[in-house]
Amino acid sequence: MEKVRQVLSEVPLIDGHNDLPWNIRNFVHNQLAEFEFDTDLRQVVPWSKSAWSQTDLPRLRQGMVGGQFWAAYVPCESQHLNAVQMTLEQVDLIKRLIEKYSQHMQFATSSREILEAHDKGRIASLIGVEGGHSLGSSLAVLRTLYQLGVRYLTLTHTCNTPWAKSSNVEQNDEQGGGLTTFGKAVIREMNRLGMLIDLSHTARRTMRDALRTSKAPLIFSHSSAFAICNSSRNVPDDILRELASNGGLVMITFYNYFVKCGEQATVADVAAHIYHIRNLIGVDHVGVGGDFDGINKTPRGLEDVSKYPELFAELLRSDKWNVLDLKKVAGLNLLRVLRQVERVRDDMRTAGVMPSEEVLDSPDTTGSCSLDINSVQRAIEV
Numbered sequence: 001m002e003k004v005r006q007v008l009s010e011v012p013l014i015d016g017h018n019d020l021p022w023n024i025r026n027f028v029h030n031q032l033a034e035f036e037f038d039t040d041l042r043q044v045v046p047w048s049k050s051a052w053s054q055t056d057l058p059r060l061r062q063g064m065v066g067g068q069f070w071a072a073y074v075p076c077e078s079q080h081l082n083a084v085q086m087t088l089e090q091v092d093l094i095k096r097l098i099e100k101y102s103q104h105m106q107f108a109t110s111s112r113e114i115l116e117a118h119d120k121g122r123i124a125s126l127i128g129v130e131g132g133h134s135l136g137s138s139l140a141v142l143r144t145l146y147q148l149g150v151r152y153l154t155l156t157h158t159c160n161t162p163w164a165k166s167s168n169v170e171q172n173d174e175q176g177g178g179l180t181t182f183g184k185a186v187i188r189e190m191n192r193l194g195m196l197i198d199l200s201h202t203a204r205r206t207m208r209d210a211l212r213t214s215k216a217p218l219i220f221s222h223s224s225a226f227a228i229c230n231s232s233r234n235v236p237d238d239i240l241r242e243l244a245s246n247g248g249l250v251m252i253t254f255y256n257y258f259v260k261c262g263e264q265a266t267v268a269d270v271a272a273h274i275y276h277i278r279n280l281i282g283v284d285h286v287g288v289g290g291d292f293d294g295i296n297k298t299p300r301g302l303e304d305v306s307k308y309p310e311l312f313a314e315l316l317r318s319d320k321w322n323v324l325d326l327k328k329v330a331g332l333n334l335l336r337v338l339r340q341v342e343r344v345r346d347d348m349r350t351a352g353v354m355p356s357e358e359v360l361d362s363p364d365t366t367g368s369c370s371l372d373i374n375s376v377q378r379a380i381e382v
Contacts, residue, residue, distance in 0.1 A: 004312040005064065007326045012066025012118040013308055014331040016221035016251035016289030017128065017200070020055045021090050021097070022073045023047075023293050030093045037101055051296040054304035057104050060123060062306035067114050067124035067331060069152065069221060070094045071294070072134070076159035079133035080370060084141055087134040091127060091148050098125045109149050111338040114331075128198065128221060131157030132164050137182065137360045139189050151338075152196035152221060155179075155186070155206060162360055165203040167232040178205030179213065185358035187213040192353050194345030196338065199223075200233070200253075200289075207239050216344040217247035217337045222289035224252050224273040227280075229261040237280060244281035249337050251289030252277075256297035267301030271314045274329065283325050287333050 027046050028034040041047035041056040060068070072090035074083055098105045106117035108124040117124035127150045135141045135153075142153070156166035163183035179187070187210055190197050197214055198221045199207045210218060220243075226234040235243070235250055243250065252273050259265040259273065277286040292298075292305050301310050312330065315321045 001309060001313050003316065003323065004309045004326070007312065007323055008064040008066065008309065008330060011327040012114060012124060012331045012335075013064055014067035014069075014114065014124070014287070014334045015065060015292075015305075015308075016069050016219065016287060016334070017071055017130075017253070017291050017294070018055060018068055018305075019052075019071050019073060019130075019291065019294030021070055021094050023050070023053060024093060024097070025090065030089065032093075032096055032100055037097065038104070052293060054292040054295075054298065056305075057101060059304050059306035061104070063304075063308040065123055065305060065308065066118045067108070067126065067334075069126045069128040069289075070097075071130045072127055072150065073130040073157070073294075074134060076131065076133055076157055079159060079161070080136075083131075083133050084136045084138075087129060087145070088148075091129075091145065091150060094125070094127050095149065107149065109151055111335050111342060114335065114338075126151050128152040128154065128196075130154045130198075131159075131201070132161040132186070133157065133159060135161075135186075137162050139185065139356050139358060142186065142189060142195075143193065143355060146193045146195055150195070152198045152219065153186075153190065154198040154200055154202075154221065155183075155210065156202050158201065162362075165206045167201055167203045169203070178203060178207070178209035180361070182358055182360045184209065184213045185356050188215075189356045189358075191215045191341075191344050192348045192355070194342050196341055199235075203232075204236065204239065207235075208242065211239070211242045211246050211248075214246065215348075216341045217249065218243065219248055219334075219337060220250045220289070222253040222255075222291040222294075223250055224258045224270075225250075225276045228273055228276055229258055231258050231261060233258050240277060240281050240285075244285050247337065247340060249285055249287050249333050250277055251287040251334070253295075254290040254292070254299055254302050255295040256299060259299060264297075265299035267299055267307075267310050267314050270299055270302060270311060274315065275318075278325075283328050284333055284336070286329055287331075288329065 074086040106122040114124040158168035226236040
């Protein structure tokens with residue numbers, strides 16, 4: 001364990017996905033005055049009574065977490081209603097949380113800022129939006145989220161959007177659509193902005209379309225290996241091979257249902273997913289994305305955010321792993337991907353690529369919260 005702790009002191013352990021912000025909304029309605037993050041929440045109601053709560057600052061410190069993507073998640077039921085507003089509220093919450101606990105956390109929007117936070121002994125805190133429904137099918141919203149500091153977008157959650165298919169809906173979609181023309185425009189605009197494209201929750205055809213459209217590496221922020229657990233949320237070997245060619249990264253999730261298909265998993269079972277991806281496409285393409293606070297069934301040995309060192313100790317039990325390998329899985333791989341995404345952004349900027357003005361072919365204006373601007377007669381002053 002001493003070697004593991006040395007590794008995690010030298011390289012930031014960057015986790016791809018944590019759903020704490022949604023629990024704050026659920027439990028205290030985003031009222032940070034009622035939330036003491038620097039307390040052991042296992043001793044505080046309602047957190048202590050919830051199977052979905054695994055995160056607080058004392059345990060993050062114990063787990064030597066150096067960087068965290070906090071999920072700005074809103075449910076699919078908000079699609080075509082107030083998804084954009086709710087997403088902005090979650091982004092606001094995350095930024096307020098970071099500011100309130102700035103002695104422990106530091107807002108980061110780039111590879112350089114992650115390392116700066118780690119050098120100061122703070123947890124680099126990044127924002128990922130979980131689900132393309134949060135855009136309201138608007139590239140202007142995408143750009144605005146980027147300006148607010150969002151650095152990845154998960155293309156779908158558990159619902160299809162008008163432009164991308166979800167694994168929860170289209171489990172066997174090899175013959176169906178993945179990304180529409182507008183969906184591919186989303187990919188290109190994310191490349192131009194320098195935003196990570198996250199394929200967790202997406203259908204296979206969506207994965208394939210995104211991999212073949214993007215100029216930059218992609219990530220799966222919280223997914224595992226389909227060959228070990230055949231959940232539609234996991235990544236098949238053929239997609240893994242395409243991801244390697246793309247230079248991307250799978251950040252292994254800890255949810256029992258995706259680690260051992262619902263059976264009680266252990267830290268060794270999580271390590272098995274990492275072994276599989278390493279053996280298939282190499283150690284440069286695997287990281288960790290526990291999905292803590294978004295799961296209610298955790299592996300033995302990985303019960304909460306304090307337990308990350310146990311996973312790296314498990315990997316070191318194999319003589320095939322060395323210190324550099326551990327550093328790559330911990331954070332170097334994510335930093336490399338983010339730098340490449342930033343490089344593509346800079347190249348597109350140098351080439352003079354302008355913001356996309358693509359719009360959805362058939363915008364959905366049927367909802368009570370949508371206005372068909374073409375139906376409004378403009379008042380002309382004379």
